Amino acid sequence: MEFPAFFYCRNIKRYQGSGIPVMRRMCVEVIKSIVLNIGLLVILAQILARVKLVKKYIVREKHKTKEYIILIAIFGIISVISTYTGYGVNGAIANTRVIGVMAGGFIGGPIVGIGAAIIGSIHRYIIDINGFTAFACAISTLAEGIISAVTAKYVKKNKYKSSDLFAITFFAELLQMIIILIFAKPYQEAVTLVRVIAVPMVFFNSMGMVLFVSVFNHIFKEMEYEVGSKVNLIFEITKKCLPLLQxxxxxxxxxxxxxxxxxxxxxxxxxxxxxxxxxxxxxxxxxxxxxxxxxxxxxxxxxxxxxxxxxxxxxxxxxxxxxxxxxxxxxxxxxxxxxxxxxxxxxxxxxxxxxxxxxxxxxxxxxxxxxxxxxLSEMEKQQALLQKAEFKALQTQINPHFIFNSLNTISAFCREKPDKARELLIALATYFRNSIQTKDGFVSIYDEMDYVMAYLQLEKARFDERLNIIIDMPEDIDCKMPCLILQPIVENAIKHGAMKKKQGEVKITIKEADKAIKISVMDNGLGIPQNVVHGLKYNTIDNGRIGLINVQKRLCYIYGENNGLDIDTSTNGTIVSITIPKDISNKLEPKNLPAYKNVV
CATH class of the missing domain: 3.30.450.40 (GAF domain)
Incomplete structure (x- = not known):
């Protein structure tokens, strides 16, 4: 059955025949028709891409039922228009229907693609129920909708690459030619039809799909650009708000x-x-x-x-x-x-x-x-609280250690020299009074030397002439340091260094640098074993030297892992040094203390 004239722009009746020149002319006419129809579809796409409602529905990730219905109707109507504007070829139609159907799937999603395919296939069948390609074209249209639904996610993920659109449409149109050969009867007429329409429809419709979708693709590119701009804004805003967030x-x-x-x-x-x-x-x-x-x-x-x-x-x-x-x-x-x-x-x-x-x-x-x-701010606060708790724990470990040694020394004088014992008890009381008054764990270097002098007074009384003490310290140093940080170093120098010899000597040297104070405690003992030095550095030592362990940990907590004890040891003695950064925001007035210089 031949279509009425209004079904297509022109029919091919005048070219009926089987000669090769005739078929070539038929192919040329089909190509002209398809190119013209593609041009019309691109113009239609330009119009739709400017409709705000259409743009709004297209860019959405998820659609409501109403939006699905509207999009299915739009692409379904495009497929119907493509059928009407097709070119009649011996009872069949060379058309661009595939563009409306598959573009619906690529742009609107699987549901839209299948919905548009159903509209297009039903329309194609009912307008020519007895046509020899009606059923085949209806089946192929539905198949093309399914192909677009299956590949829609891939195409969108790859941002509508032209090569993807061309290849998928090319395959779908080849499949249509195969379906026509399978279902259209008589078979010989189907072969003749495919020979005429295959190249124009397969190749040019694939090109048309690329052009049609590219019109809508700029909408997605605009959206991506807007998202990119927003990402830049996120970092700008966060940067501006950083002090508030921190x-x-x-x-x-x-x-x-x-x-x-x-x-x-x-x-x-x-x-x-x-x-x-x-x-x-x-x-x-x-x-x-x-x-x-x-x-x-x-x-x-x-x-x-x-x-x-x-x-x-x-x-x-x-x-x-x-x-x-x-x-x-x-x-x-x-x-x-x-x-x-x-x-x-x-x-x-x-x-x-x-x-x-x-x-x-x-x-x-x-x-x-x-x-x-x-x-991060919360974690920093928790870390600060944890370090403060550990700091206090380390500090409380030092205090009993010092008390134990001091009381042993004082007890030795209670019977033989009670006045000396009283003097030492006063020194010990002075030491603890200053320690209790330290609220933030930091004291001036002069207060720290008060602690050390109280301890040295006790140790000097204990060892008498066997122990020689030398202190070399400037009189105008402005610096705060952690409390009870120097006394354990001096104690270690006396106990494990100087007093290992018949005549022991300990020298405390304090020097001022540009941005720090360097304090060195030197003894003339036999040196510290290398395994102990290594253990202090890498925190693998046992509790045999609890004083130095605590000092090392506290220094690392406060000033960083690389600012612990600096130990230089040999069989002729040991020098333990620490470096204290100056606190330029807290200038301290020198106290009226004894001149801690060359005290013997």
Missing amino acids: SGIYNKENCSKISDVILEYSKDLAVIFTDKENIICVKGKTLNCIGLNRFLPGLANEVLTKKKVCIAEQVPEEDVLYKSLEKMVAIGAPLMKYGQPFGCLIIFANKFKISYHSEVQFAEGLSKLFSVQFE
Whole structure:
């Protein structure tokens, strides 16, 4: 059966015959028709790509039922138009229907592709029920819709590469030719038809698909550009807000300042910060009706429950965002610490935008970076508390150690020299009074020398003439240092160094450098074994030298791993040095102390 003239632009009746020249002329006419139809479809695509509603539906990741129906109708109508504008060839139609069907799948997704294919295939069949290619063309159209549905995700992931579009359409059109040869009867007419339409439809429709989809592809490129711009904004905003985020304080004042920065850089309409129970910050002229300390909006509850980004376009009338969402859309993102939400960031955008994708990426990126900074701040605080606790623990280990040795020395004088014992007890009391008054664990170098002198007074009394003490110290040093850091070094020099000989000597030298104070304690003992030195450096020593262990750990905690004890030892003696950075923000007045210089 031959089609009525209105089914196609022109028919090929005048070329009926089987000669090769005739078939060539037929091919030329088919090519002209298909190229013309492709041009019409590209123009139609240009028009559709400028329709805001179409653009809005195309760029969405997930569609509502209404949107699916509209997109299926659009691409289904395109396939129907392609059938009507096709070129009649001996009872068949050379057409561009594949473009409408498969483009629907590539652009709108699998459901749209199959939906458009169903419309196109049913229409093709019912307009020519008795035609010898009607059934074959209906089947092939449906097959092309399925192919587009299967490959849609791949094509979109590869950003609609021309080679992918061409190859998939090429394969689909080849499949159509095979289906025509299988189902169209009589077979000889099917062969003749395929010889005429195969090259024009397979090749030119593949090219047409590339051109048609490229018109819509620029919409996706615009969206990607917008997302890229938002990513840059995320880093700019985070950089600007870094001091506020590093404080770790999540309150109205800090959130208000952060909101001002977000609105300044992003040009969004409004920003809300919430905790887990209330709204704590509202910024934006469009949200004047929302007060602070209000119950959480439904969006915030959803975000905190699901722990992911959520979007609200419409809410119940009793929701605090009801009036605000008449002209805006709200995107909520969770603020997390240790995997648990502690608040919610809500950003408002224009409801009539083509896509919210960039806003979603923006809100999610901001919330993640903010969460990381808040969590790092919390971890730093916890680390500081831990170090302070360990510092106190180390300090309390030193105190009993010193008490034990001091009381042993004093007890030796109680019977033979009670006056001397009384003098030593006063020195010990002075030492502990100063230690108790140290609130932050740091003292001036003069106070630290008070501790050392109290200890030396006790040790000198114990060893008498066997121990010689020399102190070389300038009179005007401005420096703070950790308390009880020097006394254990001096104790080690006396106990494990100088007193290993009949006549022991310990020399304390304090020198001032540009930005630090170097304190050295030298003894004339037999030296420290290398395994002990190695153990102190790498924290593998046992508790036999608890004084030096604690000093090493405290120095590393305060000044870093590379600023512990510096030990130079040999069989002729040992020099233990420490370097204390000057605290230029705390200039100290020298005290009226004894001149700690060349004391013997």
